[in-house]
Structure formats: structure tokens, C-alpha cells
Amino acid sequence: MKDEKSKMLKIMNELVRFYLKSGNHSVRIALDLTDHEGIVSLEGCCTKIDEKKLEDLNDILNSPRKDEAEEYYWNLVGSNDFSEIHLLGSLVNEGEVKYDGNVLKMRVKRYF
Amino acid sequence: MDPIILKSAQLSERAKYRIISLYSFSVAFAGLFFNPPEEIASGLWSIMTSPSILLSDYFIIGNIGASLLNSGLLMLLAIFVASRSKSLMNGPIIAAVFTIGGFALFGKNLYNTLSIVLGVYLHSRMNKDHFGKYIIIAYFGTALAPLVSQVSFGFGLPPLIGVLAGNLFGIGIGLLLPPLASSFVRFHQGFNLYNVGFTAGITGMLFMSIFRTLGYDNKGPSGTYQEFNPFLLGFFSLMFISMIFIKYRASDKPIGYYKSILSHPGRLVTDFVSLNGFGFTLFNMGILGLVGIIYVFAVGGVLNGPVIGGIFTLVGFGAFGKHPRNSIPVMAGVFLTALIFGDGPGSTGAILTALFSTALAPIAGQYGPIAGLVAGFIHMSIVSNTAYLHGGMNLYNNGFTAGFVAAILVPVIEAYRKENENEG
Numbered sequence: 001m002k003d004e005k006s007k008m009l010k011i012m013n014e015l016v017r018f019y020l021k022s023g024n025h026s027v028r029i030a031l032d033l034t035d036h037e038g039i040v041s042l043e044g045c046c047t048k049i050d051e052k053k054l055e056d057l058n059d060i061l062n063s064p065r066k067d068e069a070e071e072y073y074w075n076l077v078g079s080n081d082f083s084e085i086h087l088l089g090s091l092v093n094e095g096e097v098k099y100d101g102n103v104l105k106m107r108v109k110r111y112f
Numbered sequence: 113m114d115p116i117i118l119k120s121a122q123l124s125e126r127a128k129y130r131i132i133s134l135y136s137f138s139v140a141f142a143g144l145f146f147n148p149p150e151e152i153a154s155g156l157w158s159i160m161t162s163p164s165i166l167l168s169d170y171f172i173i174g175n176i177g178a179s180l181l182n183s184g185l186l187m188l189l190a191i192f193v194a195s196r197s198k199s200l201m202n203g204p205i206i207a208a209v210f211t212i213g214g215f216a217l218f219g220k221n222l223y224n225t226l227s228i229v230l231g232v233y234l235h236s237r238m239n240k241d242h243f244g245k246y247i248i249i250a251y252f253g254t255a256l257a258p259l260v261s262q263v264s265f266g267f268g269l270p271p272l273i274g275v276l277a278g279n280l281f282g283i284g285i286g287l288l289l290p291p292l293a294s295s296f297v298r299f300h301q302g303f304n305l306y307n308v309g310f311t312a313g314i315t316g317m318l319f320m321s322i323f324r325t326l327g328y329d330n331k332g333p334s335g336t337y338q339e340f341n342p343f344l345l346g347f348f349s350l351m352f353i354s355m356i357f358i359k360y361r362a363s364d365k366p367i368g369y370y371k372s373i374l375s376h377p378g379r380l381v382t383d384f385v386s387l388n389g390f391g392f393t394l395f396n397m398g399i400l401g402l403v404g405i406i407y408v409f410a411v412g413g414v415l416n417g418p419v420i421g422g423i424f425t426l427v428g429f430g431a432f433g434k435h436p437r438n439s440i441p442v443m444a445g446v447f448l449t450a451l452i453f454g455d456g457p458g459s460t461g462a463i464l465t466a467l468f469s470t471a472l473a474p475i476a477g478q479y480g481p482i483a484g485l486v487a488g489f490i491h492m493s494i495v496s497n498t499a500y501l502h503g504g505m506n507l508y509n510n511g512f513t514a515g516f517v518a519a520i521l522v523p524v525i526e527a528y529r530k531e532n533e534n535e536g
Binding site: 002063064066067068069070071072073074075076079080081082084086087090 | 290
């Protein structure tokens with residue numbers, strides 16, 4: 001569990017950043033931690049978002065974990081004004097992106 | 113956001129491992145053609161018992177054959193350990209393998225790298241993690257290999273005590289590096305591709321300061337090989353050209369797809385293997401290798417251990433953030449600074465600075481070629497002042513310098529550019 005809470009916080013920050021950069025200024029966030037996994041769920045209203053961008057995001061969130069990058073680079077996620085969405089993808093096990101009726105929902109899971 | 117194209121699966125992991133292993137093996141094998149076996153054996157001994165502090169050209173300390181064998185064997189060992197730790201042959205691993213191979217021509221060897229990797233391994237065990245999570249730090253952490261050699265052979269300690277103390281320092285460095293590397297990456301916000309170079313610079317500075325307090329100091333650098341060797345030129349040119357042609361077997365995408373790689377700013381973490389596939393990554397690596405060779409000969413330089421090391425590092429990071437569009441402006445900044453204010457761009461020192469300044473390629477990639485030129489100018493100005501701090505113990509002195517340049521430039525540029533220009 002060492003650093004796992006910090007990593008989940010950074011993952012959450014990066015996803016919130018994605019919402020804000022997409023022109024959304026109201027996001028509801030839930031963070032659930034157990035001994036074995038962490039889940040971040042976000043929901044917000046997005047009036048204009050590129051659907052291709054969401055498809056890409058879904059691919060990134062479901063790409064395989066890349067352990068070799070984790071310990072070296074995880075501090076970059078959610079810590080500055082630059083997108084680290086690819087790095088985030090290497091830290092999470094699975095993700096779900098849904099866009100329906102101008103509401104963007106995201107849920108990512110990371111196993112500890 | 114960059115388009116995500118996860119097409120690296122076109123080639124199996126085993127095939128990627130085989131291709132990178134083949135290049136590593138070819139470097140080791142080529143060494144056997146430069147010197148007879150007895151000279152290679154004595155050269156390897158000289159290399160492994162040298163202090164190896166920056167700048168030590170193994171072509172002079174040992175010989176070309178022994179240096180290439182040392183380089184190829186270290187690359188193969190790195191690949192073997194990566195395979196055992198179940199790491200994917202992706203951008204960071206390829207960059208690390210080629211960087212190790214390059215620096216094995218001027219500072220890293222089979223003796224001085226092992227204890228640092230062992231230290232990182234012990235750190236992983238102490239944290240009950242598997243080593244694969246720390247392998248990149250372990251590999252790049254060998255930047256501090258000269259510290260092991262210098263304590264072992266350079267401070268005049270009795271041989272047994274020197275070797276014991278050197279390896280204990282190596283293990284200690286390996287234990288220190290993981291938390292430091294992870295923390296320092298924020299300092300330059302991912303704009304310095306040689307992040308461990310910065311971390312190792314700080315760590316080397318700490319140790320060197322302690323050594324100086326205890327009355328130990330380092331001797332100056334050794335000379336560098338200055339002859340034109342057509343066989344070296346031929347071998348490495350063929351290697352890089354072959355990388356370009358492998359693209360045609362490893363990817364069925366048209367050549368125009370290369371624009372996709374050129375569109376990446378290159379900030380940490382930009383893994384071209386995951387983003388654009390293994391074939392085009394090799395293509396980019398080959399192009400960068402040729403850019404490096406052309407630059408060296410255009411400014412009147414020669415291929416010696418450190419210069420080939422610089423080209424290898426450029427090639428390796430062709431899998432992990434660098435491409436001609438973001439690298440050439442920074443190199444041009446160094447070239448112009450050396451031409452106008454320095455002793456000319458043709459000295460080994462100026463060539464190395466140009467090649468290694470590409471650690472700052474993400475600045476040109478993110479903010480454009482003018483910012484890249486400015487980064488090159490500042491880098492060239494700072495780099496000559498940083499080596500003293502760690503006494504040549506950190507082989508990635510340019511990475512150390514690039515950390516400062518990025519930390520200075522990026523906040524200033526960000527403060528004066530329009531809001532929302534960063535990619536979403």
C-alpha cells in the first residue's frame with residue numbers, strides 16, 4: 001500500500017484536469033479505496049467534446065499496466081498543467097468512459 | 113491529446129526482444145574484429161580497473177575491440193535482466209539499453225554497474241515490490257558507476273578495501289536513487305528526458321562533497337581517441353540504416369505515418385513503441401543515428417568512445433521522446449553557441465554537448481524551434497559549470513544540466529504564453 005493513496009490522488013487529479021480542459025467546470029468525484037484496489041469515479045456535464053478523443057481515452061485507460069514506468073514517473077501524473085493521460089493509462093488496470101446526453105462519466109480502477 | 117495508436121502488438125514481444133538483442137550482439141561481435149583476443153582481454157581488464165570518471169574514453173584506456181565488447185555485453189545483460197523481470201520491450205527499456213551500451217564506451221563496465229543495480233534490487237525487495245517496477249531507475253542509475261570505480265581504484269585505497277568500499281557505495285546509491293528519481297522528476301516537469309541524470313548529479317554532488325571533505329579528490333579526464341576510423345563509421349552507419357529498413361518488415365503503414373511520431377512534443381513519458389508501433393520507432397531511431405553521425409562529421413569531429421556513446425543515447429531515446437523535429441533545434445542552439453562564443457563546434461566536448469543537449473528536445477517539441485535554440489544556448493552555457501560539482505562521478509552531466517535548464521525555461525515560457533495552449 002506504500003504510496004498507493006498518493007498515486008490514487010494523482011490519478012484523480014489528472015482525470016479532473018481532463019474534465020476542466022474539456023470545458024467542464026463542475027465535476028462530482030468519488031474515490032473508493034480498499035486493501036486491494038482503488039476506484040475513481042467522476043461525473044460532469046460536458047457540452048462539447050470530441051467523441052474521437054473519448055474513444056482514444058477509453059483505449060488509453062484499458063491499455064496494459066506498464067510497471068517499468070510506474071516508480072520512475074508516477075509523480076508526474078496530475079502534478080502540473082500538462083496532460084499525462086498516457087502515463088495515467090500505464091498506472092491503471094481498467095477504465096470506462098461514457099458520454100450520454102452531455103454527461104461525461106468516467107470510472108478507473110487500479111489494483112494494488 | 114495525442115492520437116493513441118496501440119499498434120505495437122503487430123510484432124510480438126519476443127520478436128522485439130530478438131531485434132534489440134541482435135543489435136546488442138552485433139556491437140559485441142564487431143569488437144572481435146578490431147583487436148586480437150589477447151588485446152581484448154587485457155583491454156577489458158584495463159577498462160574494469162580504471163576509475164572511469166567523466167570523461168574516460170575506453171578506446172584509449174582499453175582499445176576499440178574491448179570497448180565494443182564491453183558495450184555489447186552490458187546491453188545483452190540489460191536485455192536479459194529486463195526479460196527476467198518480465199518488462200515489455202518498450203520505449204523506456206530500449207532507451208535504457210542503448211544508453212547503457214553507449215556509456216559502456218566511456219564510463220560503464222561489467223564491474224562498476226552491478227552493485228548499483230543490486231542496490232535498486234534490494235530497494236525493491238525491501239518494499240516488497242517486484243524489480244520490474246524499478247528497472248528503469250536501476251539502468252539509468254548506472255550513471256553513477258564511476259563512483260564505484262573511483263572509490264575502488266582511484267582513491268589509492270588498499271585493493272581489497274577499495275573494492276569492498278566501492279561496491280558498498282554502489283549498493284548505497286542503488287538504495288537512494290528510487291525515491292530521489294521519482295521526486296526530482298517534478299523539478300523539470302518531464303522536460304528533461306535524462307531525469308536520472310539530474311538525480312545522479314545531485315547524488316554525485318553529495319558524495320563528491322563528502323569525499324572532498326575527507327581529503328579525496330578526482331584526477332582530471334583522460335584523453336579521447338582522435339583518429340578517423342572508417343570501419344567504425346561503416347559499422348554504425350549500417351546499423352542505423354538497417355533500423356530504417358526494418359520498418360518495412362515490422363509495419364505495413366505508409367512512410368507518411370512518420371509524421372505522427374514527429375507530432376509528439378516528446379515530454380516524459382512518450383513511449384513511441386506503444387504510441388506508434390515498433391517498426392516506426394526503429395525507423396525514427398535509425399534516422400536519429402544518421403543525424404548524429406552526419407552532425408559529427410559535418411563539424412569536423414571523429415567517432416570515439418564518448419561520441420559514439422552520445423549517438424547511441426540519441427538513438428535509444430528515439431524510442432522515448434526524441435525525433436529530428438524536436439532534437440535538431442536544440443542541437444542547432446548548441447552548435448551556434450559553440451561557433452559564436454566557444455572554441456568551435458568540432459571539439460569532442462562541443463560535439464558531446466550537442467548530442468546530449470537533446471535531453472531538452474521536449475522544449476522544442478512543446479514550444480517550437482526558437483525555444484529549442486534558446487534551450488541549446490543556455491544548456492551550452494551551463495554545462496561547463498556543472499561537472500565540477502560531482503567531480504565527474506555522474507556520467508550524465510548533460511542530464512544534470514538539462515534539469516536546471518528545463519526548470520528555468522519552462523516556468524518562464526509558461527508565464528508568458530497564452531492560457532490553454534497545452535494539449536488537452
